[in-house]
Amino acid sequence: MSSKKPSEIPVNGISTPLSSKHTINRRQFMGATMAAFGGALVSGIPNISYAAKGGNGGGGGNGGGGGGSTSTRNPLFIPPVVSASNAALQAASSTVDVGGGSLSTALAYNGSMPGPTFVASLGDYASINFTNLLDEDTTVHWHGMIAPSYQDGLPFNPVAPGTSRVYEYPIIQRACMNWYHPHPHGHTASQVALGLAGGFLLRDNEELALNLPSGAYEVPLVIRDVELDNSNNIKYSGNSSGFMGSKFMVNGTLQPRLEVDSAIYRFRVLNGCNVRVWRIALSSGAPFTLIGTDGGLLETSTMVGTIEFSPGERLDLLIDFRGLPAGTTIMLQDLNEGWDLLEFAVTRQVNLGDTLPTGTLSTIETLANPVVERNFSFDGMRQINGKTYDMNAIEFQVPMGQTELWRFTTGGNAPHPIHIHGASYQVISRTGGRGNMVFPWERGWKDTVLLQDGETVEVLIRFDGYKGVYVMHCHRLEHEDNGMMLNFEVI
Numbered sequence: 001m002s003s004k005k006p007s008e009i010p011v012n013g014i015s016t017p018l019s020s021k022h023t024i025n026r027r028q029f030m031g032a033t034m035a036a037f038g039g040a041l042v043s044g045i046p047n048i049s050y051a052a053k054g055g056n057g058g059g060g061g062n063g064g065g066g067g068g069s070t071s072t073r074n075p076l077f078i079p080p081v082v083s084a085s086n087a088a089l090q091a092a093s094s095t096v097d098v099g100g101g102s103l104s105t106a107l108a109y110n111g112s113m114p115g116p117t118f119v120a121s122l123g124d125y126a127s128i129n130f131t132n133l134l135d136e137d138t139t140v141h142w143h144g145m146i147a148p149s150y151q152d153g154l155p156f157n158p159v160a161p162g163t164s165r166v167y168e169y170p171i172i173q174r175a176c177m178n179w180y181h182p183h184p185h186g187h188t189a190s191q192v193a194l195g196l197a198g199g200f201l202l203r204d205n206e207e208l209a210l211n212l213p214s215g216a217y218e219v220p221l222v223i224r225d226v227e228l229d230n231s232n233n234i235k236y237s238g239n240s241s242g243f244m245g246s247k248f249m250v251n252g253t254l255q256p257r258l259e260v261d262s263a264i265y266r267f268r269v270l271n272g273c274n275v276r277v278w279r280i281a282l283s284s285g286a287p288f289t290l291i292g293t294d295g296g297l298l299e300t301s302t303m304v305g306t307i308e309f310s311p312g313e314r315l316d317l318l319i320d321f322r323g324l325p326a327g328t329t330i331m332l333q334d335l336n337e338g339w340d341l342l343e344f345a346v347t348r349q350v351n352l353g354d355t356l357p358t359g360t361l362s363t364i365e366t367l368a369n370p371v372v373e374r375n376f377s378f379d380g381m382r383q384i385n386g387k388t389y390d391m392n393a394i395e396f397q398v399p400m401g402q403t404e405l406w407r408f409t410t411g412g413n414a415p416h417p418i419h420i421h422g423a424s425y426q427v428i429s430r431t432g433g434r435g436n437m438v439f440p441w442e443r444g445w446k447d448t449v450l451l452q453d454g455e456t457v458e459v460l461i462r463f464d465g466y467k468g469v470y471v472m473h474c475h476r477l478e479h480e481d482n483g484m485m486l487n488f489e490v491i
């Protein structure tokens, strides 16, 4: 599935070029274990069985759970992990394994869906040579990254079919999970829905010092809905309102299953849908331990039973499987649709002595005292403040280093996930709609926040990165393509 060398493909979870003693111990431990298990979770190695196609919700199953299980779910794909220094990335029509050897055509980065998980650390220099092998313009936007305007993959800097360019920028921000996806004006929704997206993990010393679960115990989860045609190929069937698939995938796998040890796992979660808002919970009733959001770690962890998050938003979650006997299964569920998104199957009891973090995770500067207020109304399905996107217009200018209050409202047609490029922001209030509150998963540094009907959301923002033109837009991708987007310039 991937053009990467097998050595770059982790058995399970996210390997990282940085390591602490603790990390190495865990990885060695897991490596030995996985060898004993025959590497059943190695993604991209189809567990060949084409029988029993067409289960509910996610489609085909193959009975390939391993370990004597009768599960009809498919091993969760883990995208290859690649250093962002001197990397190559291609977007092309590809054939991908959507679970248990069932093949689909899709658009993919480096033949992998999701694309490779890039990893870089604060102070590194990302350099990614991108080639567009699609038959239309695309860009690669590094969602959440603080990058110069020309490196940000903006719609006015398209990469034509058959051409290449290098995206390069220093990593100047704290540890977090960003992601990358196309951002060409008018074609973002279809390209993303057809498969183009990938994770991008940033590391720093503050995060490393916490000794959070790593290696096989840190797993990305890109959760999205999907539509398949009669030949099992991924298709795009959106309209100007949006795209809602009738099935779901986690990391490109239909009906996925992840075998876990009785240990604490760290999940790096992305809502990769065009439109859908997920409301996740565990079937066991156990809470998630939320440790981070879009822009990295929270100040302290929070236990939460359900989390609602919209396209583009990320969650850094710990799930505690300690003490659970082998044979235990727990579903990660979406309460909005009643879908069992991912089955966790405890297959092995271990005693790592791992504990949930207590106390301070991170110190976050609190933005305060805005000197300018700006109001943005997200109206209909294509307008901000009564205007559709004009690629050649700069709607306003923002001085570097100035704290501002931006207020989002909507006249309807939500969900509108509001995403700003070029800086992270802090959500300070919500009124109306779901209530007068900022949810626990909206704390810390954010770059995307959900605006539902009837809501007004206020954020404080300060641009400290680069001068230049950036965009703000609705991350309901069809709304974005329709023109619910604007340019502004940091001066």
Ligand SMILES: [Cu+2]
Pocket (backbone or CB within 6 Å): 378, 381, 413, 414, 415, 416, 417, 474, 475, 476, 479, 480, 484
């Ligand atoms: Cu919208």
